[in-house]
Amino acid sequence: MNTSRLSAAPPSTARAMSMALSQEPTTMATANDPFLWLEDIEGQGALAWARAENEKTLGVLQSDPRYRRFYEQALSILQAKDRIAYVSLGRRGLENFWQDENHVRGIWRRTTLESYCSQDPQWETILDVDALAVAENRNWVFQGASYLRPEERLCLIHLSDGGKDAASVREFDHEAKSFVADGFHLPEGKQTVSWVDGDTLLVARDWGEGSLTQAGYPFVVKELKRAQPLSRAREIFRGEPTDVQTVPLVLRDSEGQVHATGAIRAISSVERDYVVFRPNGPIKLNLPKKAAIVGLASGRLLVELDEEWEPDHVRFGTGSLISYDLAEWKQDPLRAKASLVFQPGPRQALSGLSSTRNLLILTILENVQSKAFVYKYDQGAWSATPIQLPQHTNVSLSATSDQADQAMFTVSNYLRPTSIWYFDAETQKLEGLKTTPTAFDASNHVVDQFEATSRDGTSIPYFLVRPKNARFDGAIPTLLYGYGGFQASLLPSYLGPVGRLWLEQGNAYVVANLRGGGEFGPQWHQAAQGATKQTTWDDFIAVAEDLIRRKITSPRRLGVIGGSQGGLLVGAAITQRPELFNAAIIQVPLFDMLRYTSLGAGASWIAEYGDPAIAEQRSWIEAYSPYQKLIPGKTYPAPFILTSTKDDRVHPAHGRKAAARLAALGQPYFYYENIDGGHSARGQSGRTCASTSA
Structure with missing residues (x-):
């Protein structure tokens, strides 16, 4: 042996x-x-x-x-200068996180739509993570930012030391391009943080002994005020130690208005309870366990169902997307009436969704081929219009705008280089903007x-x-x-x-x-x-x-x-x-x-x-x-x-x-x-050949 x-x-x-x-x-x-x-x-x-x-x-x-x-x-393919820079559509322009041989940890940057459409976009650096890592002597891996809407000036940046899921959270001024002096700063941990307003966060994290589940995730949500130490944060909800985790819930529309706050108890990786905070106390929503609130669109609350449900003698099949009138739901969440948005056929599945200022956009799989649709709510019903993207491809949403009815799609298949398409629902403009360079002879x-x-x-x-x-x-x-x-x-x-x-x-x-x-x-x-x-x-x-x-x-x-x-x-x-x-x-x-x-x-x-x-x-x-x-x-x-x-x-x-x-x-x-890199192998010092899911 x-x-x-x-x-x-x-x-x-x-x-x-x-x-x-x-x-x-x-x-x-x-x-x-x-x-x-x-x-x-x-x-x-x-x-x-x-x-x-x-x-x-x-x-x-x-x-x-x-x-x-x-x-x-x-390496030449992965670091190609002309590969696609994927962007988000924000109030201050198109934002991108970019890594190459000169920016191993990456730079967070922005440009305009006009510049992005050109052959040589001009980028403005928001944060240089490599420089930050050198200045602070840490192996920082950028894990994204969450904005305070509607202004989108302040944001919370998540930074992981070495690529772990556990991250530090720090407040950043997007306009000044610097961290906020004496701003919110949460030390490293597996944590979820949501803005309520400019001075208030809802935070689920390790609050000390007895505050983590067996899986190592938090089950206690607290309200944290600006300049307040973590030790003074006020507990507002407590799940169970047997849960997977509990996370904050803040329902905010495209204009930045908060319509509800609460907490989500992830009882297991597939089951959850929703609790919303009301003036007279918290209310547990009467949704099935295998259901998820997935956003707001056209003045309606959207819920995706992973099991069959029959409220008020109306049957919704497994995999359906349903919606509630937001005003009716806010008045009485337990008695509001749901209506159908989408119900899949035998070989179909809802693949992705996002909302623009006035519309809902869905991508739908049929026999593992995908298409995109615009859904509009008008006169008490949803109507669907297909977006004429290339066929026999995988179509996925890559960005949507809160300020306009605009979206970007990633279109790809195994042999065709990936392309980015821009869609403006108001003008019906649809055009290909970028195509990744050909990596091999197909x-x-x-x-x-x-x-x-x-x-x-x-x-x-x-x-x-x-x-x-x-x-x-x-x-x-x-x-x-x-x-x-x-x-x-x-x-x-x-x-x-x-x-x-x-x-x-x-x-x-x-x-x-x-x-x-x-x-x-x-x-x-x-x-x-x-x-x-x-x-x-x-x-x-x-x-x-x-x-x-x-x-x-x-x-x-x-x-x-x-x-x-x-x-x-x-x-x-x-x-x-x-x-x-x-x-x-x-x-x-x-x-x-x-x-x-x-x-x-x-x-x-x-x-x-x-x-x-x-x-x-x-x-x-x-x-x-x-x-x-x-x-x-x-x-x-x-x-x-x-x-x-x-x-x-x-x-x-x-x-x-x-x-x-x-x-x-x-x-x-x-x-x-x-030795570094985390589950996705993103740490700078490691060399590799590769939700809370595994």
Whole structure:
């Protein structure tokens, strides 16, 4: 057995490791896990082990004669000066956050619409994050800003040290382009902050002992006044420690008027209670648990339903969007009458929505193809008008304006460079503004949409990007990607570096639209939760088998890739059906599902997977938990496991322990841990190859 990769492990683990590996995975207790020491994120031994693994992995990869060429090609695409600068539409112009080789942490900047439409936009810097990091000696990662409307002069900037979800919040003067002296400043934490007015915030954060849920998120909301220390903030709502988290609610329209304040209790990752504050006390809204208030448009309150609901003998189907007259709702939230905005058909799902000054804009999926519509409320009903954007593409909203009926859309597919389109509903002007530079030669590839049949007979769609002249003799190297969780949809997008480094070599790329995702609405997600989570893994395996059946590829030529929940997906696939694959890329993964609720933010995902502390639920989790399924006597596809030390969402121990266990089994693998970077690997010092969802 080759244990050379475990040289940094404490000597006392050797015997325990040998004993644990000799047991069946279903009986291996936590007490017999020889790699628990790797759960100590900043532990000296764990970090030494991670750094040693990094050196080995980089040594092998960088010695490959293709490495430098591929690295430089990918970097040139990612840092191209003429790539699209995505913008928001604000009162002071179009804003963008930009990173390149000279601005590694990034600059927050703005321009005008006229300048943006030109070949060489002139940008005004609002905040240089690189300069700020140097001045304050911190590894700042910019996580966005929330404005005080309607003026949008003051904002709250979220800055993470190293890319963690936990961030510091500081008040910034957008016009003066400087932090406000003695302004609001909340120290680092997983926190949610909402403006009420210029002197008042609603804040959910760590207020001290007993104020965080098991998942590590706040459940206490307080009102904080300007110049008031955190210790003097007034508690206005308290959820339950068993919740996932509680966050503030401020319903504000495009003119900046606040129509209601309150709190949202996230009971689980899919269920919530809404409470609004009234003069005579708080009121719990009579919405179903699987419903979300998603905004205001045309003087109406919008609610999205993830379950069927029948208030006042009117039935709204799962996945519907409904609305209330705002004035009626404010007068009596419990008796206001809802009306339908949109209800999906059998192969449809609401993909995105946003409001302009007077209108509502929806993007709707149909069989994983998307279109955009303008919705207008007039004379007691909503009417829909399609926006004539390019067909057979993925259309998503990238920006909308509060001051006018204007919007921007991102239009993309796997082979066509992404473009930005501008739409003015008042003048009906629709034009393409920007197109990302061509990253690879797509002339030799085509896109097919196929369906595989899963174990229970359900058809699972997937996209295949393949060479035009494919011979279907099982010889095409193919990379299969999936996610399948948290109602997140995998939609067509330009492949960029994947196209250059993978497709141009004559290879194929596949994206599987698995149950657990949101491609066909909430029901597609709910079909693969808890006791039925194995359905996601079955769907993925079915797509792999279909690729082999069609002779597009063969097990020797098939690799799999996924991150976070997708990392768990890949882990389940290669441990359940290792003979189907020859390689795997596993990014910031969940892996030890018997301990996931004790690691990072894992407890917030119990609604997705179940609770291993409950015997019945532990049994179905144990049946697929990849860490425990790594056993002697089997050969697994060689995985490349990537994690991040600063990932405070999915704990790096999942990836660390998977690699250590593979090493103990004498199995080949690569492991790389980004010492900074967080769950999205955005920290400046790290090098990588990759909501409260995983």
